[in-house]
Amino acid sequence: xATSSFLLHHIFRQxxxxxISNNSxxxxxxxxxxxxxxxxxxxxxxxxxxxxxxxxTESTRPFDSILIANRGEIACRIIETCQKLGxxxxxxxxSGDTRFCKHASMADEAVCIGTxxxxxxxxxxxxxxxxxxxxxxxxxxxxxxGFLSENADFVKKLxxxxxxxxxxxxxxxxxxxxxxxxxxxxxxxxxxxxxxxxYNGSDQSELLLFExxxxxxxPCLIKAVSGGGGKGMRIVWKKxxxxxxxxxxxxxxxxxxxDSAVIIERYLTAPxxxxxxxxxxxxxxxxxxxERDCSVQRRHQKVLEEAPAPGLTQSLRDRMGExxxxxxxxxxxxxxxxxxxxxxxxTEDFFxxxxxxxxxxxxxxxxxxxxxxxxxxxxxxxAGQRLPIINQGDIPFPxxxxxxxxxxxxxxxxxxxxxxGTLDFLRPPSTAxxxxxxxxxxxxxxxxxxxxxxxxxxxxxxxxxxxDDAIKKLINALKQYQVxxxxxxxxxxxACADHEAxxxxxxxTNFLELYGDDVRVSGAKEPSDIALILCSLSIILSMEGRIGxxxxxxxxRSSSPWSKLSGSWRIHNKLKxxxxxILPYNENEEVTIDITxxxxxxxxxxxxxxxxxxxxxxxxxxxxxxxxxxxxxRFSVTSFVSQEFDDSWKxxxxxxxxxxxxxxxSLIVPSQCAIGQxxxxxxxxxxxxxxxMPGKVSKxxxxxxxxxxxxxxxxxxxxMKMEHQICAPRAGVIEKIDxxxxxxxxxxxxxxxxxxxxxxxxxx
Numbered sequence: 001x002a003t004s005s006f007l008l009h010h011i012f013r014q015x016x017x018x019x020i021s022n023n024s025x026x027x028x029x030x031x032x033x034x035x036x037x038x039x040x041x042x043x044x045x046x047x048x049x050x051x052x053x054x055x056x057t058e059s060t061r062p063f064d065s066i067l068i069a070n071r072g073e074i075a076c077r078i079i080e081t082c083q084k085l086g087x088x089x090x091x092x093x094x095s096g097d098t099r100f101c102k103h104a105s106m107a108d109e110a111v112c113i114g115t116x117x118x119x120x121x122x123x124x125x126x127x128x129x130x131x132x133x134x135x136x137x138x139x140x141x142x143x144x145x146g147f148l149s150e151n152a153d154f155v156k157k158l159x160x161x162x163x164x165x166x167x168x169x170x171x172x173x174x175x176x177x178x179x180x181x182x183x184x185x186x187x188x189x190x191x192x193x194x195x196x197x198x199y200n201g202s203d204q205s206e207l208l209l210f211e212x213x214x215x216x217x218x219p220c221l222i223k224a225v226s227g228g229g230g231k232g233m234r235i236v237w238k239k240x241x242x243x244x245x246x247x248x249x250x251x252x253x254x255x256x257x258x259d260s261a262v263i264i265e266r267y268l269t270a271p272x273x274x275x276x277x278x279x280x281x282x283x284x285x286x287x288x289x290x291e292r293d294c295s296v297q298r299r300h301q302k303v304l305e306e307a308p309a310p311g312l313t314q315s316l317r318d319r320m321g322e323x324x325x326x327x328x329x330x331x332x333x334x335x336x337x338x339x340x341x342x343x344x345x346x347t348e349d350f351f352x353x354x355x356x357x358x359x360x361x362x363x364x365x366x367x368x369x370x371x372x373x374x375x376x377x378x379x380x381x382x383a384g385q386r387l388p389i390i391n392q393g394d395i396p397f398p399x400x401x402x403x404x405x406x407x408x409x410x411x412x413x414x415x416x417x418x419x420x421g422t423l424d425f426l427r428p429p430s431t432a433x434x435x436x437x438x439x440x441x442x443x444x445x446x447x448x449x450x451x452x453x454x455x456x457x458x459x460x461x462x463x464x465x466x467x468d469d470a471i472k473k474l475i476n477a478l479k480q481y482q483v484x485x486x487x488x489x490x491x492x493x494x495a496c497a498d499h500e501a502x503x504x505x506x507x508x509t510n511f512l513e514l515y516g517d518d519v520r521v522s523g524a525k526e527p528s529d530i531a532l533i534l535c536s537l538s539i540i541l542s543m544e545g546r547i548g549x550x551x552x553x554x555x556x557r558s559s560s561p562w563s564k565l566s567g568s569w570r571i572h573n574k575l576k577x578x579x580x581x582i583l584p585y586n587e588n589e590e591v592t593i594d595i596t597x598x599x600x601x602x603x604x605x606x607x608x609x610x611x612x613x614x615x616x617x618x619x620x621x622x623x624x625x626x627x628x629x630x631x632x633x634r635f636s637v638t639s640f641v642s643q644e645f646d647d648s649w650k651x652x653x654x655x656x657x658x659x660x661x662x663x664x665x666s667l668i669v670p671s672q673c674a675i676g677q678x679x680x681x682x683x684x685x686x687x688x689x690x691x692x693m694p695g696k697v698s699k700x701x702x703x704x705x706x707x708x709x710x711x712x713x714x715x716x717x718x719x720m721k722m723e724h725q726i727c728a729p730r731a732g733v734i735e736k737i738d739x740x741x742x743x744x745x746x747x748x749x750x751x752x753x754x755x756x757x758x759x760x761x762x763x764x
Contacts, residue, residue, distance in 0.1 A: 091111070320350060710728055
């Protein structure tokens with residue numbers, strides 16, 4: 001194995017020294033890897049968990065300086081490649097991000113853009129972006145993904161510029177065609193690319209759209225013509241629901257893309273989402289870099305992405321890749337793009353879905369299995385260079401398997417609503433060299449996840465010898481991921497990755513419809529006695545100043561008798577404390593858990609939990625490691641404790657090894673409960689309608705005096721450009737409405753009140 005790996009490395013080093021277009025060594029190597037798959041995993045040079053192959057043939061850097069018209073994770077990702085190539089980077093940042101955000105700090109230069117934190121007042125200001133690029137001497141603009149990346153008007157401004165400012169992406173005409181769901185389908189059909197049957201016409205009258213939907217049959221799919229990312233998309237299962245779905249879809253499309261036009265398609269009930277990474281250059285070359293499977297989705301947004309797609313025959317892979325290149329050539333495509341297909345489950349029939357004319361969020365899984373830096377290719381192609389590999393046969397054969405999980409601040413237990421707040425404690429898993437783990441993130445500890453932007457914390461990518469190895473690495477890395485108090489989707493993603501259906505491979509886009517109950521997570525699980533004890537121990541050791549203290553007796557002898565270290569015992573009797581934790585299950589209920597801790601002279605404690613007494617001792621290190629012994633059994637966890645300004649306490653513990661202890665527990669000691677007292681259980685009024693997230697009221701659907709049933713939709717709130725229906729918490733009569741259309745609301749803000757129907761009848 002060692003000799004073979006050395007040979008493979010030697011081939012790749014030689015590859016760097018000669019023109020790839022005239023070289024057959026990679027084709028020979030690919031054939032060799034197909035027949036020797038066990039060697040495939042060692043076929044590259046490991047660096048930071050990524051396998052890199054040296055396919056570059058240009059010794060000069062593509063640009064001296066570029067501006068990155070984006071923020072967060074993708075801006076940081078682009079900067080990393082630019083630093084490798086010696087390209088100066090200029091970042092822009094909004095007042096919501098500030099000069100000290102991660103991407104602005106990483107760049108060589110950073111300029112504030114706009115007049116406010118909202119995207120429309122900052123990152124979407126095309127003329128401001130162009131002015132900053134010109135004034136800082138940038139030679140090109142990289143749009144990242146989202147924002148201006150697929151805005152043809154912005155690209156036209158660059159194309160009509162003086163020629164000294166390049167757009168790192170495709171031409172405006174390609175963006176226009178592929179950005180229109182209707183026009184792209186017409187062109188793809190003409191190019192021989194299979195498309196889903198549907199209506200793509202310009203007549204947008206509601207009656208005609210309804211008639212076309214009836215002709216197509218239900219279920220059907222309403223899609224915004226200019227949509228993407230799951231926004232402006234509705235499934236309609238029966239004709240009675242069509243008009244409500246259409247109006248909601250049009251509102252969301254208008255808010256997100258400035259265009260309310262839609263198309264109607266036949267809805268494939270159980271397809272797989274398989275997409276192909278393509279690349280083209282200005283010299284007429286186009287190749288594909290294998291496929292990705294993104295079938296695990298919620299609300300049409302991807303949860304897990306992997307490459308290569310499991311279970312496909314090689315002939316199907318080749319055919320999908322060839323069709324994807326045909327689609328790219330149909331619009332003279334230049335740069336990185338992704339052609340998305342819907343693959344009928346159990347068949348080899350696939351249909352064109354759309355083409356994303358930008359770098360995809362999930363591009364790292366392609367990088368992991370090919371060893372190719374896609375951002376580097378983007379820069380070189382934009383500079384007018386040929387693709388580093390122009391022959392399809394020279395593209396590296398997939399090396400092992402890669403999976404990506406998007407880590408979001410969201411309430412997976414509450415219909416995946418976005419969450420906002422400060423990342424008080426953030427510890428991603430280790431990305432030590434050679435462990436096959438990569439974390440792409442645009443935030444750091446103490447940063448804020450804001451209402452103004454996407455709530456992504458990071459992308460977690462793993463690379464394994466094969467798919468089973470990659471799944472194992474993903475689950476282990478998720479167990480190591482530590483985020484305090486801000487709700488995340490980590491447990492949800494872990495449940496999806498560990499589900500037997502996903503492990504088998506080949507799941508469809510209805511994965512959550514079939515297995516939603518299996519992977520559902522609750523808002524907060526009542527912790528075990530052990531978890532409660534560890535949380536209590538963390539708080540008490542923090543209160544007593546015993547962080548970093550290992551020998552309590554020695555520390556006491558060398559300290560003042562008035563020190564906190566003397567607070568855990570008394571001369572005549574032992575100090576007894578009661579701690580009341582609250583565990584929020586939902587917005588209408590709080591569960592209180594009481595613990596009694598009695599201090600011993602040697603620094604240990606006797607803790608009573610649920611009528612059982614445990615003998616507890618432990619040490620709390622400065623690096624958040626809590627080592628404890630509970631009734632003789634040893635535990636080692638990560639713990640983070642914070643005393644808030646209102647004198648409340650928060651504590652979180654994380655465990656990634658002990659099967660007796662849950663993976664993560666977070667608890668709160670509220671401000672109205674000083675340590676040593678108990679807390680009252682104050683529940684909210686059942687009929688109060690609250691906003692589960694910060695956002696803007698899109699539409700009030702009810703009026704005062706309306707009789708409603710439980711779960712009837714009352715108000716539509718838009719957050720992160722997605723519409724969320726807020727429903728009645730009980731049957732009754734609308735007594736009060738506190739908001740109006742267009743009003744901004746905070747998380748937990750009162751929207752309305754549903755009175756008891758009997759009370760309403762009595763008052764009348």
